[in-house]
Amino acid sequence: MATGKSELLNSVADEAEARGLTVLKATGLRAERRTPMAVFGQLLLHADQMAEQDTGTTARVARLLDDAKFTAMLRDADNEREEHVRAHVMRSLTLALRGLARGGPLAVLVDDVQYADIPSLQCLQYAMRELRAKPVVIVLGLRTGPHAERPMFSAELLRHPRLTQLRLTTLGETGTEELLRAHLDEAQAHALAPDVHRLSGGNPLLVRALIHDLLAHGPLDHDHRAPVQGADSTLPAGRTVPAGDAYRQSVLSCLHRGADAVLAVARGLAVLDDAASDATLADLLGLDRETVARALRTLAAAGLTDGGAFRHPLARTAVLDDLSREDRVGLHRRAAALLRRHGAEPPVVARHIVATGEVEGAESLDVLWETATRARRDEDVSLAIACLHLADESCPRGERRSEILAELARLAWRVRPSTLGPHLGALRAAFDEGWLAEQAVPVLISGLLWQGRFDEAAEVARKGQVAYEGASAVSGYLASGSVRTTYPTLRERIGAENWPAPHSTWDVLTTPGCDPRGRVGAALNAVLSRGVDPHAADLAETVLQGTRLSDATLETLTAALSVLIYCDRLGRAAHWCDALLREATRLGGPGWQAPLSAVRATIALRQGNAPDAVRYALTALSWISPQGWGVGIGSILATLVSAHTAMGQYEQAMSYLDHHLPEGLPETRYGLELSYARGQLYAAMGRVRPALDDFLTCGELMTRWGIDQPALVPWRSAAAEMHLRTGGEAEADRLVREQLAKCGPGQSRTRAQTLRVLAEVSGLRRHHHALHEAIEELEKCEDRLELVRALGALSRSHHALGDLGQARMMARRAWRIARDARAEALCEQLLPYGDGEAGAAERPARDGEVCPAEELTDAERRVASLASFGHSNREIARKLFITVSTVEQHLTRVYRKLNVSRRKDLPHDLLADTAC
Known part of the structure; x- marks a missing residue:
């Protein structure tokens, strides 16, 4: 089959004509297998030589063919044993065939003989016998297969004394x-x-x-x-x-x-x-x-x-x-029944059930559910969704269908969040009709909250606690700290009497068998309601270590990352978030990659890396459209506004505030973040009053919601800076001291920010030591932008104390960090506003000026660099293979050249590019 028989026959025809033979050609067609004389008629009537014959010869041949057809019509068209053409007619037709050659050599070529009609084959067989001694070559193309199409003809061919068989095969x-x-x-x-x-x-x-x-x-x-182009051009591997x-x-x-x-x-x-x-x-x-x-x-x-x-x-x-649809569905239906009888695995059977679009009986429903469960576990999301959709259409109301609807909602969020609405509608209808299972209710509440439909969510929660005895699933979901802190107004809507008490972090840590969601929720609630707790951060990292990424655990894992972020463990949060992002990318699903990218953007922003924050935030928006984000869009926009503000791109930051926002956003933690980011933008643009209003609004909401912790939003220090601009030093001092009292151990970033503002409020001279402490804290938590602000404040403090060399050094270091972070606005603040001495102290040296560090020799710079990172003189000597005395001599000269008196005042970037 399809190994080049026709091509070979064409080559034979060309060769025969080149050698001067008369060539007669015919081809058998499947549709003409029962048409008498179809093939032999081609040889006689369609030949070029026939056109050159006289009219009488042509008419005679036509009459002979008609006679043969009439006789054959009286016979069984599929019976080779009957005589389909009378002998004298075959003899006359053979003579006509021979006459076409005009006495010269003749080549008769017939392709696809297996489709030739029996009368033609009998005439061809007769001609082969009668023309055996004549200069005639007959070439037949015959396809082999499971059964011989014309067994008697094939048998007679094998008896021919001059038969040559060429079996064609595929090409090497x-x-x-x-x-x-x-x-x-x-x-x-x-x-x-x-x-x-x-x-x-x-x-x-x-x-x-x-x-x-x-x-x-x-x-x-x-x-x-x-x-490779187009869907049909997909290549197998390699x-x-x-x-x-x-x-x-x-x-x-x-x-x-x-x-x-x-x-x-x-x-x-x-x-x-x-x-x-x-x-x-x-x-x-x-x-x-x-x-x-x-x-x-x-x-x-x-x-x-x-x-x-x-x-x-x-x-x-x-x-x-x-295949036609009917034939394809019929084959899949028989395949499903056959494979089920033979004990095939559920996924094998389910693919055929899905292809039919029909579910026949409870057994097929079991197969679909089992396959969906396995497919979700094996990350074959498309198969899981296909099985669940079909199961939903055929499953009666009840607990099983509730599970199907809930699972469809989870998978829709993962694959295409914009399609979540219809699934929530189906869950809500099932709840209203009274047959939604208790375990599916949290899925419904979660989806409604994400879309900002807080009144509906509260109504479902209240009714759920009444309708289901005990309502452990609903109460457990509401008791989780992530719900309490993300949607704090939900408690007011449901009513305090219906709101379950949260578990304490210690209870969760010591209670065996607690689920990860409850553990992380309690930790998040503790951090945002009572302050940073080292136990909470340790618990969050334990959950991150032992929880696999899935549709059911995504919310838990992002909450655990939030705990680490609020506890200022930004390095660990980045490590775990990057690992989860790699896993989400491997497994696929925008509903996983988007929220994790959003969290990663928040981490980058708190680390002072504004360009990376923008990159991760835009990646999150590329996975899910703004409409699909629900109230979560507030966190993305807050990151983008804050990052662009830090880079001095105020118009770009302002453009993100023009986005259409869900109505319920201001009542969420995400809305709080956006209000704070907007206040930062207004402050940077010099719009003090709108900025102060945003910061005070944050404080009012946080206090009312019971999550008034600076780890979430340091509104007091931000408001204090605005009060300083309007002459409200007393109010600024009160706010910043309140915030400092709330900064417990482990809050290095927030504490450092508060210390910087305290120094600004109380006078840089009086709190010079506070700035040094702030810088030490910031070097632990990696917030480069806040480090720039603290170094700038320290530079101004040195200048106020008359220490101009140290002031210039601090300004230069701050400017370099700000430049690397693309914080253009902070760079501008560090550059001089005039040519006076004060300006020179607050900026890096310009062309023609000498940087203090440039006066150091290479040996002095290496020693000073190690000393600035806390190495002792003996350790420096051992690392550089010099004596301790030499180290002491180098340090003495370094202190004199840089105008410093102790190790802590040495800059850390002495081995970096020192061009001013």
Whole structure:
């Protein structure tokens, strides 16, 4: 089948004509198998020589053919044993055939003899006998297959004394390369031949189809790879040759030219795929195993299959698409029943049930649910969703359907959050009708809260606590700290009497068997309601270590990251968030990658890395549209506004405030973050009153909600800075001291920020030591932007004390960090506003000026750098292979040149680029 028989016959015809033979050609067609004399008539009436005969000869031949047709019409068209054409008619037709050669050599070529009608074959058989001694060559193209199409004719051929058989096979790799050379250069043909041969099996028709697809996809690159375009051009791993429409059509052409049994087996193989075997194919198609085995061998010989599977996925797709919907559904339905009887695994059976779009009985429903569970566990989300959708359509109301609806909502959030609405609608309808299972209610409440539908969420929570005895699932969800702190107004809507008491962090730590969500929720609630707790941070990291990323744990893991962020463990938070992002990218799903990218943006912002904060935030928005973010959009916009503000890009920051915001956003923790970010922007733009209003609004809400901790939003220090600009020093002093009292151990970033503002409020001279303490704290928690602000304040403090050299050094260090962080606004604040001495102390040295560090020799710079990081003189001597005395001498000169008196005042960037 499709191994080049027709091509060979065409070559024979060309060669015969070149040698002066008279060539007569005919082709059998499947549609004319029962049409008498269809093939023999082609030889006599369609020949060019017949046109040159006189009219009388043509009429006589036509009458003979009509006579033969009439006789054949009285016979059984499929019975070779009957005489379909009378002997004298066959003799006359043979003489007419011989007469076409005009006494010279004759070549008779018939392609696809297996489709020839019996009367034509009997006439051809008679002519072969009568013309045996004449200069005649007869070439027949016959396709082999599971069964001989015309067994008696084939048997008679084998008895012919001058018979020569040429069995054509597929091309080898060398032959494939030769065929490629006709269209590609030698290097390309040699490089592509292995892949083309693997995809085509050496079938010449498929090889030509692949060449066509290859050329249609444009020129090859330098590695002899073709650009892949379109959905149908997807290559198996390692392939360099695209397969497209030409390949698809050639596969179907091969199959439709083959025997019916071969086409049927190919269709069964496409339906069963990996579950195919001789036995299952025979049962599915109603054929005997021997017929199936022969058909499989035929498919392999034609280069369509290898090892019982199609050589290319597109071949299987083409076969399936060629089936009518009714036939395809019927085959899948029989396959599902067959495989279920044979004890196949649920996922194997479920794929066929999904393909039919029908669920027949509870057993099929069990198969779909089991498959969806496994698929979700194996991260085959598309299969899980397909199974759940079909199960939902056929499952009666009750607990099982509740589980299906809840699972569909979770998967919709992961794959396409914008489609969450209909799933929430189905859950709400089930709840209102009274058949939603208790375990599914938290999914409904969570979705409603995310969309800002707080009144609906509160109503469902209240009714749920009444409708379900105990309502442990609903109460457990409400008791989690992440709900209490993210949606603090929900408690007011539900009512304090219906609001479960939160678990303490210590209780959760010591209670065995506590679920991770409850543990992290309690930790988050403790941090935001009572202050930073080292136990809470340790608990969050324990949960991150022992919890696998999934649809059910995503909220828990992001809450655990928030605990680390609020506890100023930014390095650990970045480590775990990066690990989770890698896992989310590997497993796929915008609903995972987006929130984790948003958290990573928050971490980058608190580390003072504004460019990375913008990059991660925009990545989060690329995974989920602003409309799909619900109230969570507030956190993304807050990060973008704060990051652009830090980089001095005020117009860009302002543009994010123009986004359409959900109505319920101001009642969430995300709205609080956005208000604070907007206040920062107003403050940077010099709009003091609007900024102060935003900061005080944050304070009012946080106090009312019971989450008034500076780790979340340091509104007091921000408001104090605004009061300083308006002359409210007393109020500023009160606010900043209140915030300092709330900064417990472990809050290095927040405490450092508070100390800086305290120094600004109380006078830099009086709190010079507070700035040094703030800088030490900031060097632990990696917040570069706040470090720049503290260094700038320390520079001004040194200047106020008359220590101009140290002031200039601090300003220069701050400017360099701000430049690296692309904090243009902070850079401008550090540059001079005039040419006076004060300006020079607050900026890096300009061209023509001498930086103090430039006066150091290389040896002095190395010693001073190690000393600035706390190394002792003995340790420095051992590292640099010099004596302790030499270290002391270098340090003495360094102190004099830099105008400092102790190690703590040495800058840390002495080994960096010292260009001013």
